[in-house]
Amino acid sequence: MAEPNWKNRTFFLGDNLGFLEAMNSESVDLIATDPPFNKGRDFRATPDSLAAGAKFQDRWSWDQDVHRDWVDQITDSHPGLMPVIAAARDTYSDGMGAFLCFMAMRLLAMRRILKPTGSVYLHCDPTASHYLKQLMDAVFGRRNFKNEVVWCYKSGGASKRQFARKHDIILFYAKAEKLCRFNVLKVKSYGRTGGGQGGAVKYFRDGQGTYSVVSARDWWDISMLSTTHGERLGYPTQKPIALYERMILASSDEGDMVLDPFAGCATTLVAAERLKRQWVGIDIWGNAKAVVLQRLGREGLLAEETAGQRRLFTEDVTFTTDLPERTDDGRPAAPAQPSRQHGSGPDGLELSRAEMQASLLSQQGIKCQGCDRKFDDPRYLEVGHDTPCSDGGSNHLSNRVLLCSPCARAKGSRYTLRGLRRLNRSKGWMAQP
Numbered sequence: 001m002a003e004p005n006w007k008n009r010t011f012f013l014g015d016n017l018g019f020l021e022a023m024n025s026e027s028v029d030l031i032a033t034d035p036p037f038n039k040g041r042d043f044r045a046t047p048d049s050l051a052a053g054a055k056f057q058d059r060w061s062w063d064q065d066v067h068r069d070w071v072d073q074i075t076d077s078h079p080g081l082m083p084v085i086a087a088a089r090d091t092y093s094d095g096m097g098a099f100l101c102f103m104a105m106r107l108l109a110m111r112r113i114l115k116p117t118g119s120v121y122l123h124c125d126p127t128a129s130h131y132l133k134q135l136m137d138a139v140f141g142r143r144n145f146k147n148e149v150v151w152c153y154k155s156g157g158a159s160k161r162q163f164a165r166k167h168d169i170i171l172f173y174a175k176a177e178k179l180c181r182f183n184v185l186k187v188k189s190y191g192r193t194g195g196g197q198g199g200a201v202k203y204f205r206d207g208q209g210t211y212s213v214v215s216a217r218d219w220w221d222i223s224m225l226s227t228t229h230g231e232r233l234g235y236p237t238q239k240p241i242a243l244y245e246r247m248i249l250a251s252s253d254e255g256d257m258v259l260d261p262f263a264g265c266a267t268t269l270v271a272a273e274r275l276k277r278q279w280v281g282i283d284i285w286g287n288a289k290a291v292v293l294q295r296l297g298r299e300g301l302l303a304e305e306t307a308g309q310r311r312l313f314t315e316d317v318t319f320t321t322d323l324p325e326r327t328d329d330g331r332p333a334a335p336a337q338p339s340r341q342h343g344s345g346p347d348g349l350e351l352s353r354a355e356m357q358a359s360l361l362s363q364q365g366i367k368c369q370g371c372d373r374k375f376d377d378p379r380y381l382e383v384g385h386d387t388p389c390s391d392g393g394s395n396h397l398s399n400r401v402l403l404c405s406p407c408a409r410a411k412g413s414r415y416t417l418r419g420l421r422r423l424n425r426s427k428g429w430m431a432q433p
């Protein structure tokens with residue numbers, strides 16, 4: 001396991017993908033995060049609140065938000081993810097596919113930086129929770145699924161058309177099921193009940209003075225922040241500290257490193273600080289610094305001048321746009337989840353790339369299917385997809401073709417085989433039919 005390559009209490013300002021990719025492998029104990037939910041709208045802070053001016057966009061477009069290299073990376077290195085994304089594009093919208101692509105890239109990075117004993121809590125709602133669970137199964141492995149926690153809350157508003165929607169979903173996965181830390185069973189015989197907010201959970205103080213959580217069910221009844229709630233900053237989608245405290249108590253110990261890559265107004269980070277964990281946050285929101293510092297102050301966690309019994313000073317919190325430098329030699333950590341369907345043959349058997357190539361050579365000859373050029377050496381040909389995975393093509397042999405390298409590069413995941421042939425013809429690189 002590597003050490004973190006950032007200081008405790010760092011808040012990275014900017015798009016989280018670059019920061020996640022620059023963080024050392026296996027350096028974080030717990031990720032608890034609340035990304036956009038694909039609600040198809042923009043969120044803005046209450047105008048005269050502490051967070052005034054804060055906003056983020058939660059609408060997604062395949063053409064504008066999906067980077068070509070994400071699709072290539074997912075298709076080539078994690079083929080199990082593309083069918084999930086393609087299914088969401090088909091059954092929901094291109095926008096949902098774009099959101100899932102965005103999330104897939106970040107989840108892959110999150111898995112790499114989690115320690116083998118670590119866990120992740122992904123907050124979502126029924127808009128995308130069913131697609132995200134499939135992504136999480138593909139990235140973290142279905143055996144590492146722990147819970148689908150339902151956060152139930154009361155808030156105004158009812159519908160005449162369906163039951164009022166009053167819950168969010170929190171997907172809880174371990175990096176490795178058998179190694180992951182879970183404090184529910186740990187302190188059964190200790191202590192006294194304390195005052196956990198939200199009712200259903202009890203806090204116990206163990207011999208070392210740490211708090212742990214016991215007897216929690218997988219549905220949590222914790223109040224939302226009302227407009228007059230003391231914690232409320234006006235930041236759009238701000239969550240209660242009690243909710244994130246529960247995740248942190250259950251899945252980390254004092255001194256552990258907690259990460260929230262979609263940190264917003266720092267709810268997870270404040271919860272981590274209160275529970276004596278180390279923390280690191282990331283958010284793309286430009287004005288996070290002032291609000292996060294004010295918030296730590298309001299929670300009584302920050303002192304400007306004298307230490308007293310307080311532990312934390314403004315200068316102890318780092319805000320930066322600089323990427324950390326990897327100090328783990330770029331170690332990739334445990335291999336990502338193997339994909340079962342890298343290439344299957346007619347009878348459902350798994351085929352290696354070499355076996356597929358041999359089978360295609362016997363069917364198609366030593367000829368590029370993109371430009372019809374014949375070769376005398378099969379090593380000039382590589383195995384590609386007819387319909388790209390990003391468009392719903394499978395890895396099955398029936399969707400595989402042999403391509404020369406210029407054709408494979410030109411095709412990428414932008415064209416079907418037909419599209420590639422049309423392109424080649426329009427450029428005069430092959431005969432008209």
Ligand SMILES: C[S@@+](CC[C@H](N)C(=O)[O-])C[C@H]1O[C@@H](n2cnc3c(N)ncnc32)[C@H](O)[C@@H]1O
Nearest residue numbers: 015016034056237238239262264265267283284
């Ligand atoms: C649902 S809010 C999180 C709210 C947070 N839980 C709180 O209580 O304040 C989602 C956050 O993700 C941030 N965000 C969206 N895209 C991002 C990206 N690419 N990188 C970093 N942060 C991003 C938004 O700015 C927003 O603050």
